[in-house]
Amino acid sequence: MIVGILDRFPKLAFSAWRGRSSHSIHNWRRSCPLIAVSFACGWIAWSGHVLALPIAVLFPALWAMSPSRLTALLVSAGYFLAASRGLPQGVANFYAADLWPGLLLWAAASLSFSCVHAAFWKGQPEGKSPGEGRTGMAMAARYQVAATLMGLPPLGITGWAHPLTATGVLFPEWGWWGLVAMTASLAMMTSRYWPAVAIVLGGFWLWSAASWTSPDIPEGWKGVDLEQGEKLGRDGSLAYHRDLIATVRAAAGEKPRFIVLPESALGFWTPTVARLWSQGLRGSELTVIAGAAVIDPGGYDNVMVAVSAEEAQILYRERMPVPVSMWQPWRAWAGQGDGARANLLGNPVMEIGGQKIAALICYEQLLLWPVLQSMLHSPTAIVAPGNGWWTAGTSIVAIQDASVTAWAKLFGLPVVTAFNT
Incomplete structure (x- = not known):
């Protein structure tokens, strides 16, 4: 009996192998x-x-x-x-x-x-x-x-x-x-x-x-796209800010009350920069919403600020900066903390001019949870700035714009964007 089993074993093994092999080939064909x-x-x-x-x-x-x-x-x-x-x-x-x-x-x-x-x-x-x-x-x-x-x-x-x-x-x-x-x-x-x-x-x-139509732009708002590449926000000189103020005033025309500039447009946000912009906007009713960075010994916040002739304030701190390039939590764990902070579930909307605005800075436009968290607070519009100079040769900025457009259409909200490329 044992001899018979041993004689049949090669045939049984070959049959099993062939079955598995055939099954595997069938799976890979599917x-x-x-x-x-x-x-x-x-x-x-x-x-x-x-x-x-x-x-x-x-x-x-x-x-x-x-x-x-x-x-x-x-x-x-x-x-x-x-x-x-x-x-x-x-x-x-x-x-x-x-x-x-x-x-x-x-x-x-x-x-x-x-x-x-x-x-x-x-x-x-x-x-x-x-x-x-x-x-x-x-x-x-x-x-x-x-x-x-x-x-x-x-x-x-x-x-x-x-x-x-x-x-x-x-x-x-x-x-x-x-x-x-x-x-x-x-x-x-x-x-x-x-x-x-x-x-x-x-x-x-x-x-x-x-029947597709693009979302409306909020009444009284205007986004200003820039083409300054990687230089945006890295030049803190007086001449840079004066040129940017001139660009804003020229783009405003007569109707807009709120001008949106791209992420990082104002560079480091300091009292000096705030005073410079307030002075530059004197004689107008404009309020500029722009990206900036607020630095302290523990790192920095990627923010959106509002500045007018009367006042300047921080409106929004980014909930999710770009991982690796901006958000580097491991550096904080190592005591080096000089990366961007993630204010994960903080400030889902910003309030300005009696309106609740959903803010989505750059990377947040690619994710699901920031926009849904903002929508829970019934905003009246979406403001979506970005700094996409590093995406040259890719469709990343176009994907961000498509995502924001889709969310704005779902909730029937007007949207204003401002990108630097």
């Missing part, structure tokens, strides 16, 4: 198209065109169709890497270095997104399609948990390219109900009903695109 389509989905959705954002709703379906956890990881990574493809070039521009640091940061930033989605992926029973039976309900719930984790701190600090950003394109002016509808739709995209859901969302998309 996986490769999913990964490729997910990559294309991330690339197109996050190309900087606001009407392309709804392509991102395909990601949950592709994730749910993955035949294995490894495929779910690669599908998630493909989507995220394609969506954030401008990061390597941007980092190279910022540090005046080659592409390698940017490539490493790009890969590292994708880990939280792809690992979270891979961790919450659940396999389908053999012979059943994604979303069938109780497994489908579990899949929807698991996707919602992954999406929530990537939308809120701490993982949400790098939660770029969130599909919920497309809500304003599909459901303009629906407000929180639109967010509920989009959340339910994304969950259903992981079920066996995803083709029907995709068709319905496609109908909303076509209707929205046919």
Whole structure:
């Protein structure tokens, strides 16, 4: 008997190996198209065109169709890497270095997104399609948990390219109900009903695109874009500020009361700079909202200030500066604390002229939680400045603008932007 088993063992082993090999080949034949389509989905959705954002709703379906956890990881990574493809070039521009640091940061930033989605992926029973039976309900719930984790701190600090950003394109002016509808739709995209859901969302998309208009600019407000590159805010000379004041007065014309300048436009915010600007605005009713940095021995705050002929004040402290280049918490832990502070859940709105304004500085425009936190306070407008000189050769600024536009359309709010390139 033992001899018989030993004689048959090579045949049994070969049969098992062939079965596994055949199964593995079958899985990879299914996986490769999913990964490729997910990559294309991330690339197109996050190309900087606001009407392309709804392509991102395909990601949950592709994730749910993955035949294995490894495929779910690669599908998630493909989507995220394609969506954030401008990061390597941007980092190279910022540090005046080659592409390698940017490539490493790009890969590292994708880990939280792809690992979270891979961790919450659940396999389908053999012979059943994604979303069938109780497994489908579990899949929807698991996707919602992954999406929530990537939308809120701490993982949400790098939660770029969130599909919920497309809500304003599909459901303009629906407000929180639109967010509920989009959340339910994304969950259903992981079920066996995803083709029907995709068709319905496609109908909303076509209707929205046919009647699309850009958000209004708040009455009495104007954003002034600058083209000073990396010099912006680094020249603290009297001549620099006088030139900028002249630019503001020339751009104001007769109607605007509030002029918005880009992030970091005023450089270091000091009493001397405040007095200089107040003096420069005498004889006008203008109030200038501009980016600046407030420095102390423990680091600095990236802020928005309001200055007029009568007064100057800090309106807003950035909740989430750019990780690594600005926000470097490890330096504070080492006692070196000279990076930007993250005021994570502080000052979601700023009040000026009797209005509550949602402020989103640069990097915050790419994330989910800062805008949703601001919307909880029922603002009357969105102000979104940025300093995008380091994004030359990428679509990062266009993506920021598309994201802000989508959120403004969802809540029916006017928006004013001001960027330096």
